[in-house]
Amino acid sequence: MKKILILSLCVFSLYSCKDEVKKEPAVAINNTEFDDVLDDYFEESLKLYPLNATSQGDTRYNDMLPNFLSDEFRTSENDFYSSYKKTLAEVDDKLLTSSQQMSKEILLWECDRNLERLGFREELLPINQMWTMQLMMGQLASGASSQPFKTVEDYDNWLKRLEDYTSWLASAKVRMEEGIKTGHVLPKSLVVKITPQLKDMTEPNLDNHLFFTPIKNMPDSFSDVDVDRLTEAYSAMISEKIIPAYQSIYDFMNTEYMAAARTTSGIEGIPNGKEYYDYSIKLYTTTDMTADEIHQLGLSEVARISSEMEKIKKEVGFEGDLKAFFDFVRNKKELMPFTSPEQVIENFKVIHEKMKPQVDKLFGNQPKTPFEVRRTEAFREASASAEYNPGSIDGTRPGIFYTPIPDVTKYNMYSDEDLFLHEAIPGHHFQISLTQENEELPKFRKTLWYSAYGEGWALYTESLGKELGLYTDPYQYFGMLGAEMHRAIRLVVDTGLHSKGWTREQAIQYSLANEAESEAGITSEIERYMANPGQALSYKIGQLKIMELRAKAEKELGDKFDIKAFHNQVLETGCVPLALLEKKITTWILNSK
Known part of the structure; x- marks a missing residue:
């Protein structure tokens, strides 16, 4: 350099x-x-950051895992x-x-x-139940993520990476011990969710151990010598190093750490917590907004969306109040028709086929990267939200929309059209794949992620449902309103938890009173916000900015406004801080005149 x-x-x-x-x-x-x-x-x-290379399909550092702690x-x-x-x-x-x-x-x-x-x-808070290294490594170990297991070298690379991972696990325990002394500890309600995840990785039967999955799926092309060597090496690694490392950190978190965990819910409960939350707001919204400004915006959006929900309640003839309508939608048997997880996946494919003819009317540029819908892996399904995992830059690994189905008999489909738009097409799959495929961008910008832009775009695309031929069923449109309400509520509860002294229970009750999600789902969401302060703010802040820019362009350009051109302008530069996006669109409007 x-x-x-x-x-x-x-x-x-x-x-x-x-x-x-x-x-x-x-x-x-x-x-x-x-x-x-x-x-x-x-x-x-x-x-x-070699894990970033791996996720992009770059195999040069697949055997490396620095001790980030x-x-x-x-x-x-x-x-x-x-x-x-x-x-x-x-x-x-x-x-x-x-x-x-x-x-x-x-x-x-x-x-x-x-x-x-x-x-x-x-580094003193290295583990949570949603985002951290132990969950990422579990995904990689499954063989269904970005770590390849196609060649003997791939298998040897993973062994070397696991060696480094055991060092990370040991360091995580040391850092958490330091955190106890300095007051940097997790809320107890999060520790309760982490310990079962760790316990699962102490399974002594190798055939049932997640980290043994690659051995059970070895390519037929491997020689008998390689099969025997790798089986022995993986067995020893898991039995002698991985399981003991997990057992050690599980024992620690289930006893000493559990006892030291804090009763407060927000990040203000740790040293310099207020300053850290201010940093998190800037990081995730890419704005200079304050917690108070965001809280008030959230309250305003909740009120606006509630009035729209009242219209749907009236349309379907429901007599009770809005909170009763939420319960009605949560428990309506007709919205829980599935008997197998495969039916859930198939329904998303039906949604895709329904909207395909309309996509060309709104989007001139569409990605070449292939796309799949998959069920979330069992080891993380209980705590997971629906999510999108990007394809590789070279297009050899598809973009994947993961959806958790922990109990198919309780799976409510009322928001599936909206969910597909957000996580898949034209949401994250279009936005991320088009960025990765854009040869005009420098390499470092192809994989950048700014949550306000990325999640803001995905939430914006939820509003395109009627233009794409969806939301003909009032319950599916209510699902869109519910999803938007969910993001508006986030502005209120995230700032409430981290800057206004709200408890986990207060945040759960506020959510239950204003949206139709199940209590179990809401609880998981609130704990997610507790684990990653500020991230939940990005969706609504980004969506509102993109909608503001579209309205500005429509007003100023009049008959010259082209929705395909607008979407291309938003997507072509990839993830950028919102101020840079606004500058770009303003310039485009002036030039278009």
């Missing part, structure tokens, strides 16, 4: 001192050098982001194209947010 950076800085210095800066060749040379800086950043980031790793992160921030400070914007200027602004945002993150003690 350093040789290129030095050359790049020399070029910037040279042309800032000469009139020749206005000449096209000088700008072109500089553009190339700046592109090299962006490529260097991307390549170094993959080596720093160590002081040494955190120092390397600090050096990495500080170095690139310093480099970017030397870059003259006048020598960059508009696309490169956006890349520079995005990369500065990345550096600033990560350096800010390193000022907090996140």
